[in-house]
Amino acid sequence: MSDPSPGLNAEQLGAYxxxxxxxxxxxxxxxxxxxxxxxxxYVQFQILARLVDSPEGxxxxxxxxxxxxxxxxxxxxxxxxxxxxxLITRAPSPDDERSVMVTVTxxxxxxxxxxxxGHVERVRQLLFEPMRGRDLVTLGGVLGRVREHMxxxxxxxxxxxxxxxxxx
Amino acid sequence: MSDPSPGLNAEQLGAYxxxxxxxxxxxxxxxxxxxxxxxxxYVQFQILARLVDSPEGxxxxxxxxxxxxxxxxxxxxxxxxxxxxxLITRAPSPDDERSVMVTVTxxxxxxxxxxxxGHVERVRQLLFEPMRGRDLVTLGGVLGRVREHMxxxxxxxxxxxxxxxxxx
DNA sequence: GCTTGATCGTTCGAATTCTAAGCAAGTAAG
DNA sequence: CTTACTTGCTTAGAATTCGAACGATCAAGC
Numbered sequence: 001m002s003d004p005s006p007g008l009n010a011e012q013l014g015a016y017x018x019x020x021x022x023x024x025x026x027x028x029x030x031x032x033x034x035x036x037x038x039x040x041x042y043v044q045f046q047i048l049a050r051l052v053d054s055p056e057g058x059x060x061x062x063x064x065x066x067x068x069x070x071x072x073x074x075x076x077x078x079x080x081x082x083x084x085x086x087l088i089t090r091a092p093s094p095d096d097e098r099s100v101m102v103t104v105t106x107x108x109x110x111x112x113x114x115x116x117x118g119h120v121e122r123v124r125q126l127l128f129e130p131m132r133g134r135d136l137v138t139l140g141g142v143l144g145r146v147r148e149h150m151x152x153x154x155x156x157x158x159x160x161x162x163x164x165x166x167x168x
Numbered sequence: 169m170s171d172p173s174p175g176l177n178a179e180q181l182g183a184y185x186x187x188x189x190x191x192x193x194x195x196x197x198x199x200x201x202x203x204x205x206x207x208x209x210y211v212q213f214q215i216l217a218r219l220v221d222s223p224e225g226x227x228x229x230x231x232x233x234x235x236x237x238x239x240x241x242x243x244x245x246x247x248x249x250x251x252x253x254x255l256i257t258r259a260p261s262p263d264d265e266r267s268v269m270v271t272v273t274x275x276x277x278x279x280x281x282x283x284x285x286g287h288v289e290r291v292r293q294l295l296f297e298p299m300r301g302r303d304l305v306t307l308g309g310v311l312g313r314v315r316e317h318m319x320x321x322x323x324x325x326x327x328x329x330x331x332x333x334x335x336x
Numbered sequence: 337g338c339t340t341g342a343t344c345g346t347t348c349g350a351a352t353t354c355t356a357a358g359c360a361a362g363t364a365a366g
Numbered sequence: 367c368t369t370a371c372t373t374g375c376t377t378a379g380a381a382t383t384c385g386a387a388c389g390a391t392c393a394a395g396c
Contacts, residue, residue: 023191
């Protein structure tokens with residue numbers, strides 16, 4: 001089938017829609033649990049989880065925003081909320097006086113530890129339960145490659161940093 | 169996450185994060201294009217696309233909201249915007265006086281036709297370009313099953329009008 | 337030192353989104 | 367027909383989100 005307009009075939013369209021629909025449904029489900037179990041929105045959970053997962057438990061605002069795919073101003077707002085609850089602290093970086101280092105507090109770590117089992121359980125139940133055989137391996141591999149591809153090809157969506165795109 | 173608790177293994181966690189990250193990045197990218205090319209948000213595009221794709225070009229508000237995974241009030245708001253722009257019309261259903269049938273206008277169809285090629289091209293470029301071999305088939309199959317699974321297991325997000333009576 | 341330009345984070349205003357409450361219309365039981 | 371319950375959509379108000387504008391800091395170049 002050599003059609004002049006290189007669009008998407010039915011299979012591709014189906015996969016695209018399924019991807020967006022699954023991610024939406026999954027986000028709704030886990031968001032509900034996080035709010036009930038720890039009074040956290042999904043974004044807040046992502047922020048804290050990334051911090052807990054980082055080497056020193058701290059990250060720059062910009063890197064955090066890039067990581068969770070979020071606007072800078074939105075992160076400022078959420079960081080304000082999380083700081084008010086004592087889950088993170090903010091301090092200007094010693095190296096870069098203009099950048100702000102965000103650090104998880106013990107309370108933040110405790111909260112993540114508290115909600116993580118239930119969170120993970122929901123994800124397992126909704127996302128991984130219907131998978132069979134090599135589904136998981138393939139899915140992880142493909143999506144990983146796609147992520148790399150998207151991060152390396154910034155159309156204009158997220159602008160990580162202008163200077164160093166190739167040096168990763 | 170170096171904790172081998174009975175939750176998700178590293179591979180599952182990676183796939184989960186990749187899924188959410190890819191969908192976010194993809195949504196940002198296509199949203200940007202839709203705004204530039206047709207002054208449409210991603211949600212508005214989804215609404216119009218679903219209508220165009222429906223048999224008569226019309227759907228009930230509720231079915232539309234369930235389809236795009238959106239709150240009822242949010243849909244009311246967006247429908248108001250789209251109606252004001254002449255892209256859809258709203259009229260009470262003859263059968264059920266309380267339900268509202270939303271119909272795409274010719275202008276709505278024309279707008280979707282106008283933005284669709286560019287939209288599809290972006291999706292192809294970002295999502296399907298890095299895929300090889302049977303990646304697409306597997307991805308579509310798995311995500312389709314997962315979607316079915318999630319739709320059949322309503323945590324609370326959408327209630328597709330089934331006999332599920334649980335009075336508290 | 338002193339410019340020029342880029343980067344970092346916040347603030348501001350407008351737009352969007354959600355939940356809860358409300359109203360209208362259908363359904364079931366008596 | 368009336369009462370009670372359910373469903374479909376809208377309204378009201380608060381919370382969240384983004385982009386643009388802003389001040390502050392760094393990095394080069396002179």
